[in-house]
Amino acid sequence: MAQLPGMPSWGQGWLDAYVAQADAGDVVRGDMGRGGRWWHYLFDGVATLTEGRLQRLQDRIGRQVDELGTAFRLPGDTRERPWPAAALPLLIGEDEWRGIAEGIVQRANLIEAVLADIYGPARLVADGSLPAPLVTGSRSFWRSMIGMEPAGGHRLQIYAVDLGRGPDGEWRVLADHARAPAGAGYALENRLAASRVMGPLQTRLNVQRLAPFFADFRAGLAAVCKRADPRIGLLTPGRYNPSYAEQAHLARYLGFLLVEGDDLAVRGTELFVRTIEGLKRVDALWRRMDTKFLDPLSFDSNSRIGVPGLMDVIAGGNAIIANAPGVGVIEAPAMAAFLPILSRRLLGEDLRLPNIATWWCGQDGPRAEMLDNLDDMLVASAFGEPVIGLPAGPTLGAALDWADRDALKAEIARRPQDYVGREVVRLSTMPVVQNGKLVARPFTLRAFAVRDAGGRWSVMPGGFARLADDSDVRATVMGEGAFSADVGVVSLTQVEPVSLMPQHVAVRRNPGTLPSRAADNLYWLGRYLERGDATLRLVRATLGGTIDADGGASLVPMTLDRLATLLISTGAATLDEDAQEDEEEGGSIRDLAELAGAALDGRGLASVRSLLSAAHGIAEVIRDRLAADVWRLIDLPMPTAGFEDAGAMLARAATLQDRFAALAGLAAENMGRNAGWRFHDLGRRIERSLTIARFVRNFAPDTATSDDLTTLLDLCDSQISYRARYLTGLALVPVRDLVALDPYNPRSIAFQIDRIREHLAALPSLRDDGIEEEPVAAATELGYSIATMRAEAMARTALLSVENKLSSLSDAIARRYFLQGAETIRAAGMTLA
Template sequence: MNTADTATHTAPLFDATVHAERWIADYCARSTSADVLCEDADPAWAAMFAELAMVASDDLGHIRERVQRHAVDIGTGFRIADEPDERPWPVSPVPLLIEAGEWAGIERGVIQRATLMETVIADLYGEGKLVADGNIPAALVTGSPFFLRPMVGLDPPGGRHLDFIAIDLGRGPTGEWRVLADHLRAPAGAGYALENRIAVSRTLGGLQDRLNVQRHAPFFAAFRAGIAAMCKRTDPRIGLLTPGRFNPSYPEQAHLARYLGLLLVEGADLAALEDKVYVRTIGGLKRIDALWRRLDPRLLDPLAFDTHSQIGVPGLIDAYAAGHVVLSNAPGSAVLEAPAFSAFLPQLAKSLLGEDLLLPNIATWWCGQDGARAQVEANFDRLLIGPAFHSRPLGMTGGPIAGADIAGEDRTRLLADMANRPQDYVGQELVQLSTMPVVVGDALVPRPFTLRVFAARNGDGEWTVLPGGFARIGEHPDARAAVMGEGIWSADVCIYGAEPVAPVSLLTAADSLQVRRNPGTLPSRVADNFYWLGRYLERGEALLGAIRVMLGNSIDVDGGAVLSPTTVGKLVGLIVGAGSAPHPPSLRRADLTALARTAMEDERWQSILTLNRHAREIGEGSRDRLSADMVRLLEAPFPTHRGMLERAGSLQRRYAAIAGLSAEHMGRTAAWRFHDLGRRIERAMAMARAIRLFGMPGASPDDLSVLLDLADSQISYRQRYPTGIARVPVIDLVALDPGNPRSLAFSAERIAARLAELPVLSDDEMAEPQQAQATGLQAIVMTSTAAELDAETLGDIERRLGAVSDALARRYFLQGAEPLRTSGLTLA
């Protein structure tokens, strides 16, 4: 065979276009005509699959795993209610492609709908003409849990109620798009759309330019400018108000806050004072001008809404009413989110806008009206039966369900409750959805999908639409929207066209941003978290060191030698005294191993597993300030090696990696200073206890060797004193040597230095209590000598370390209901 024949024969095996054509042909042979890929021969799909083939060759499973790895690297996750751990965000490697011309129609429909909803909400909380004139039933408004009566008559700052909305769309078998749901309360998902785009772009790097895919950055820049434009100050401070790390979409919120440059705050971070809202920071109260809230509006202010709310801000609505803080979206705007309102929007569009809806709703009948209720009952088996206001009525055991699927006692109970409280129910048409390709195993399979799109106000107050959003893909082939649920995959949505797309970034123009080296406001809660992250990590590492030494992992052990029972007893006392395990019945090897196992992994005690869980929880709540590598290390599962020492070694390497990231990859910001303070205070406390146990007069060579192990100073000592081990040189090295990072002297100096770098409230240049405590601590350590350092002095050092920690907490951390205005408090 000649060379030309060889090339001809082998080309199809490596030609990405050939792979793409074969994938599409095989897929469409098994799919239906209602599939976005198969219903026409758009070359964009072939180009996209060719990009996939260039990365995956003929292995679709590999490309799926690769995209998922990128999503994990980004830190994308979500939480299911009642589940303790987050799940990774599931991303399909196959994006949904929508041509720019088709997208333009969707965009116009979304803007029209947003305009209509703003008009209706303004009337419901303003003049109330729509209810008075009979266009909207009064019971539909006043009976909705989303209607907030305290907001009636309040003019929102900036003059608008809606700034950011999300709409779920379904694509029918013939290609038409219809609205399935509106999201106005706290619209979620824009961050996931952004993360999907990043994950897919990292995998299919050439797709952006090959198909002229429209970018997301201009939309987010416009939204940020839109919020800023409503604020009264020229350089406003804007926050993203989150319910906290247990919220299902908290990782998305943290990602958005970091991407948009917003301050991620919780209710406890804020305080209302004289009709203004402030963030509680380490530098005092700092004025905040706008909050993009992801908190249920009923929980925003216990003085205005739900008095039981523990996560709101008392007085927030007063500040809002006075026009001093922007809330996006305005509380109460979710009244139009109720499914029952979908029954009235088509007619409202004609009355208020003089036009039909460009994106029609799925047909909806609110059972609070006699005629609509009769129609639902007559067509019960052909409709989707669901709650009128999202909250589940007494007659339903779950979410919306097809009437034909309700039988027996469930049907009897639902019909009885519908007769008793018809206003709690709606009937909606069952929608057939188009399908799209998704990778399952190593093959492409069709699955139904819905599309979530997002719209936001720009700096001029006009609506702009995110080009794409994200697709939510169902688990089962059944193409009814009712049975799809939330779906188990998501996909990037690419809007493509013939026109080149400018490489726009969210970054500000090079010469238009003032240079600064202050990373911005640090809320007191965040400072508290970073401080305790340092303490938990250091405490876990110290406990692990004691366990490893007890199990015989000292580098000083030779020839099978073991520690003396007295020294082992002291080690046991150190571990038991930390609350990590109960006292063992004896010092036999089996009992010591059981003690070590409890101290490592028994969650009923302050074990390493428990300490790591505390650190992990702090990491989950600090995603906006920690790198993805740090979060992954904190969230790594507990090691499961067979041997105890192997597990201990794995944990030690993890602690070392975290310490390395902290030391070499964290900027020297105020957050890092609190983290380092936590480490230094905890390390110094542990070292003072160890010296009292193992370093006092009469200490044996075993005691001193263990002390060097606990201080990780064996090598330093051997290099300095090769002739043998003696108590005074050991004490000098682990307690008073300022060059040993494990010594008391080193920690005391660093504690004083970190506190000197933190902001103070007074202008009198006098030391604050935490600084004075640290100076006293440093003075005692610096004036001590190794020969005279006794248990009483070490006890005093421990007490002073506790006093420094207490003073630090009183000055910088949230202390419950402390006065908002204290002496010298800064308001900015």
């Protein structure tokens, strides 16, 4: 690698200062001692990017993480947390990585062979190579999988392993992950964030790309499917799963359908996704949930997130399930005690990546050895489940007092097969930016392997590192880590730029499959956002945010009373008993600012805070279908309310309305004109029609005043349109016509109905007899009602009828397109695709 020109001297100064205070086992010291120069180039490049201020790099990485929407959730969290990405990557030379990758492939092949025996001939148990209690004692062992050959011939399609680097530079395996390996998406997002900040530097360092790995995974799943153009889904437990954000990102990046159990249905031995077009075949599922939740008919009957009958699909071999149920038996910590022997037995070679030393207490000899050396051991559950003797989880033997030690020994004597002893591993350290300075922190590495189109293992060139938040280098006390860092494999030769995009793909304009649940969520996201905008318009009108009026008090009491009544009747605000007693005889509400504040921040179902919360919950579920800008706007917290007067409250309402307007603009200009956009816009149009009908009914009666009509035009955003068309001032009939019946006014009821009819006509039909489906017929009838209505004789009852018909239309859309319990959306005689 050529020396980069023009680098300032402080990069070398950082490196020298760090090496001077780091321990001998630090990865930077080790690489430099072997002649590796990449750390020099990294720090020199970072110095140029940050003008000598390290904290700038951490701040920029943090901003990119926010831009990407990378997040995670801890158990009990109500909202997601930003992903804690570290500024500096872990760099590994390609020669060292080659040895790691070969060890990962060997281990994956070994695990595949062990699983094939456990659920096949069981020779390892029969000849004593693998103790039977170690297999049957695991909650991840499923007898129903015995003798069942997986579709595609492999039980593992993706595999992950946690590695620790010792102070001597040796890499060892800390844990295997086979059930539903998590983290590949976080590795990708770490790389994306780092690339946005220091992309040119990564190119100069010749950091190997991650895109080929994900392309191999996608191609590997597709290759074992029966159809040439398979439909692949990512099965998620739902938005409350800790790594849901990662799953959504991966589904979008790989082009997989993000589905939940309710989205899927089994017919015979085939798997289908329930879409707006009926049932569509699913050829492969990448599951991200535990086996016991997969099928309540075959595994855990209490599961509410699985797919009833999925086991029949697996048995029939009509869909690939990655990874196959039951593979989690290999994850038991006690299994590590036997893998070295099994490697020699099944592969004829020693493990290239050794385990950390493990003693299973289910055997007399290892148990006695573990108890004799308890002070040097980490005592843990043999199967990863909570056990009575370890109420606080894995425990260092040296940390036990005499009473706890005796209690633990008694429990081990009672059920020895439930415990293991593991060596206490010391970890290497790497540099971390903390408060603008470099500090050494211990790390572990999670690496990934997937099967490619030829069934061979492809190892991700990197992964993600987890960093401790203190300097204790014992892996046993590190836990899950406080930070995550990108891991880059540095080549000595130039790395060709690649991406996940293949070079030769047939052109397709079909937007793809839209699951019914996604359509439902997009529809209601539109409705809640439109409803929030309507509430803000009422708040602003109440506080005086109109074109003609300088303040709310300038409106006549009757108009203010109408505004207050609407805020209450729509559920935006609630009126307590004291306020009702203070109501004036004329009907006007005294404290309008208090009512407007409740509509912004109160607990009413239609308050802005409640509607934003509902929209946020829906958007979380469909993150794979939302642009990053849309999610970022929805994820913004509600502006803080203080002790504010009406003016400050009005300014806050205007800020919120700008956010709603930005979301509407992104939907109108950035969303592809596919079925998903149509459902989102349908929700907006139906909600807007209901809102305008309600506004006209309240502010345009035969007795309407000029203040009423002014307020109505403001609420319907039609002041400028009216003034451009009519120069003679406000009049009741023209105002009614403009906001209700004019098909050319984008804020009129008629305009919304026309758009609703267009959307429904463009959506797929399940009928082949030429008869209109129920939603189309209802929209047509509603369109005729509006077309034949006259502004001169627009009675309140007619507007109420329009509102009722709109509500009935919404119900008809839900019955036709959205999930209704366990029903499948399927017409008689319909062909399943």
